[in-house]
Amino acid sequence: MxxxxxxxxxxxxxxxxxxDKSISHRAVILASLAAGRSRISNYLDGDDNALTLEALSQLGVAFTRDEGEIIVEGVGAAGLAEAHEVLRTGRSAATMRFVAGLVAPEPHLTILSGVARTNERPMARIIDPLRAMGATVLGANGGTTPPLAVLGGSLRGVDWSLDIASAEAKTSIMLAALRAEGPTTVRTPLPCRDHTERLVQAMGVDVGRTDPTVVTLPGDRRDLLPLDFRVxxxxxxxxxxxxxxxxxxxxxxxxxxxxxxxxxxxxxxxxxxxxxxxxxxxxxxxxxxxxxxxxxxxxxxxxxxxxxxxxxxxxxxxxxxxxxxxxxxxxxxxxxxxxxxxxxxxxxxxxxxxxxxxxxxxxxxxxxxxxxxxxxxxxxxxxxxxxxxxxxxxxxxxxxxxxxxxxxxxxxxxxxxxxxxxxxxxxxx
Ligand SMILES: O=C(O)C1=C[C@@H](OP(=O)(O)O)[C@@H](O)[C@H](O)C1
Ligand SMILES: C=C(OP(=O)(O)O)C(=O)O
Structure with a gap:
């Protein structure tokens, strides 16, 4: 109406x-990698964030939800499960970009597909760096748009310069980097939102941030500490x-x-x-x-x-x-x-x-x-x-x-x- x-x-x-929609996505995704149970309160009750939860559930992450509070059982070192169906990302490019980075270190096949407009949104900004880290990532239109197919595996850290100050692309690379061999550095042409850096730091990772346009993660398959966080x-x-x-x-x-x-x-x-x-x-x-x-x-x-x-x-x-x-x-x-x-x-x-x-x-x-x-x-x-x-x-x-x-x-x-x-x-x- x-x-x-x-x-x-x-x-x-x-x-x-x-x-906050961006922070809600990040909090549950990072909590899914923790070694143990995280509590995220004030999670946004919106369509995009519901699709992020649906994708995590298909990847074997268990959670319980009571109003805005979500208890996430992190998979830690056990890793994520392989999804048996296409992960739906609806109108949410953040869900697609973040989940692609999240699954890239797993030796699994993951297919991500959005609706209408989302399937026109640029994905080379995540496909190229994830490929450079060792994942096989396919996209439509010559590897530039959704749907995406990610065949992950052992990744190596990269030093990647994005040509656009996209916090979604930076986060996708950071999520892959957490479980890559060796450090990863992501550079953006200008400072952009740093919610992932803040949460990852709070979960026990030594995040290198000497310049607001550069972030370095140590990699090497470390477990994240569980999170108790209000969005x-x-x-x-x-x-x-x-x-x-x-x-x-x-x-x-x-x-x-x-x-x-x-x-x-x-x-x-x-x-x-x-x-x-x-x-x-x-x-x-x-x-x-x-x-x-x-x-x-x-x-x-x-x-x-x-x-x-x-x-x-x-x-x-x-x-x-x-x-x-x-x-x-x-x-x-x-x-x-x-x-x-x-x-x-x-x-x-x-x-x-x-x-x-x-x-x-x-x-x-x-x-x-x-x-x-x-x-x-x-x-x-x-x-x-x-x-x-x-x-x-x-x-x-x-x-x-x-x-x-x-x-x-x-x-x-x-x-x-x-x-x-x-x-x-x-x-x-
Ligand atoms: O990091 C994020 O959560 C977001 C970053 C921005 O996108 P880009 O990374 O494409 O600039 C923003 O427009 C989007 O709504 C959310
Ligand atoms: C651009 C937005 O989100 P996304 O990139 O996740 O689709 C938005 O909500 O303004």
Whole structure:
């Protein structure tokens, strides 16, 4: 059913950020390799994360689940079982990339297949390094896209330079490297999310991190220590309220439990540079830092997002661009060409859908120019099956005149934010 959102008279209240999708994937995958029982609490109840659990179960990992808490029985030195059916990865590229790296050190055949858009997403970034480590990995389109077939075995460590700052590719290589012979080094052109590094370190591995773009793992088939970990809330969904709270003329919103990992807070830097009034309170540290954010109405002005900031706000663009549409003056986004490779082609789909609401956006080869100063009017829009676009369009509906309709195939609630619609209605009431 399409979601219909009307302009909010004001936006007030406290919302709790739902669990981080990326960290949820990583926590259960790493726990499956531990020698013993791990406890992961606040696991995201979303479609992508359910597929990661389904894949682990097919690989012989036992777990029990009670609401958001998952007890994972790690396989340790015994290793994973061979899956007898294709592992379904649905719309989740993270599941496909991570599980391919996880199974590569096993002498097993694993087939991974997604749906529709996922089967167009680039996989050479994991296929090439996993092959260099000794796995046989096949993909469609000359070894560049899903479905994937991984025939694993004994791997050797590599020194691999990714030509894109992809944390999913880095994690895929790191998962293979944990059980390879000898050390592995992964280099990225810019710093990108480091959740895997933090969790692996907490599980007893000596992670070498002298530079934020380089990570080294020792390899040599070590067991990981079990994990007792609570997944923090996600910045990439807090962004909807940070943007709505900034650009709505009568707003005061508090968002609790937001992960403040420095590799994820680029959008705070971007919004603050545009004049946003966002305060960070109660910051606590742990494997991941967490804080409460309070945002109040402010007049935003356009900015330039330079390539170095892009990986640190990569999933926030669909929401951030709404702020750019309503700021005074133009915003230029550079170095963001990989947005074409997400759950939708986010340069094209985001521009196309905000234009329907009255925004002026020129897409460039590596980003876009957003004119700013838009007067948004409700229209019928489409999420293109991409939760972050769907949730951003619903957020735009709070600011546009009249009614905004979002065709969304259920993704608005199902992928990353089960309570999104309830939270949106409550803030606007
Ligand atoms: O590491 C991760 O969990 C993710 C990294 C990013 O993808 P890339 O690695 O493709 O940039 C991001 O867009 C994705 O939603 C999750
Ligand atoms: C791109 C995303 O996820 P994935 O790469 O796992 O499909 C996302 O959720 O924004």
């Amino acid at each position: 399409p979601l219909v959102v009307s302009r909010a008279r004001r936006l007030r209240g406290v919302v709790h950020a739902p669990p 923090p809330g996600e910045m990439s969904v807090a962004v909807y309220w940070l943007v709505a709270g900034s650009v709505h003329p009568d707003a005061d919103i508090t968002i609790t439990d937001v992960c403040m990992n420095p590799t994820r807070i680029g959008v705070l830097e971007a919004l603050t540079s545009m004049g946003a009034d966002i305060s960070v309170v109660n910051e606590t540290d742990g494997i991941e830092p967490v804080a409460t954010l309070r945002v109040r109405s402010a007049q935003l002005h356009g900015t330039t997002i330079t390539p170095d900031l892009v990986p640190r706000m990569i999933d926030e663009f669909p929401g951030f661009i709404l702020a750019a549409c309503l700021a005074d003056g133009p915003t230029v986004i550079q170095g963001a060409e990989d947005l074409r490779n997400k759950k939708s082609n986010r340069l094209e789909t985001v521009a196309q859908e905000y234009r329907k609401l009255g925004a002026t956006i020129d897409v460039t080869s590596d980003g876009m120019t957003v004119a700013g100063g838009a007067r948004l009017r409700g229209a019928t829009t489409d999420s293109h099956g991409d939760h972050r676009l769907g949730n951003s369009l619903a957020t735009a509906g709070l600011l546009a005149e009249g009614e905004t309709v979002i065709e969304n195939d259920g993704v608005i609630a199902a992928t990353s934010y089960p309570a999104f619609i309830e939270n949106l209605r409550r803030l606007a009431s």
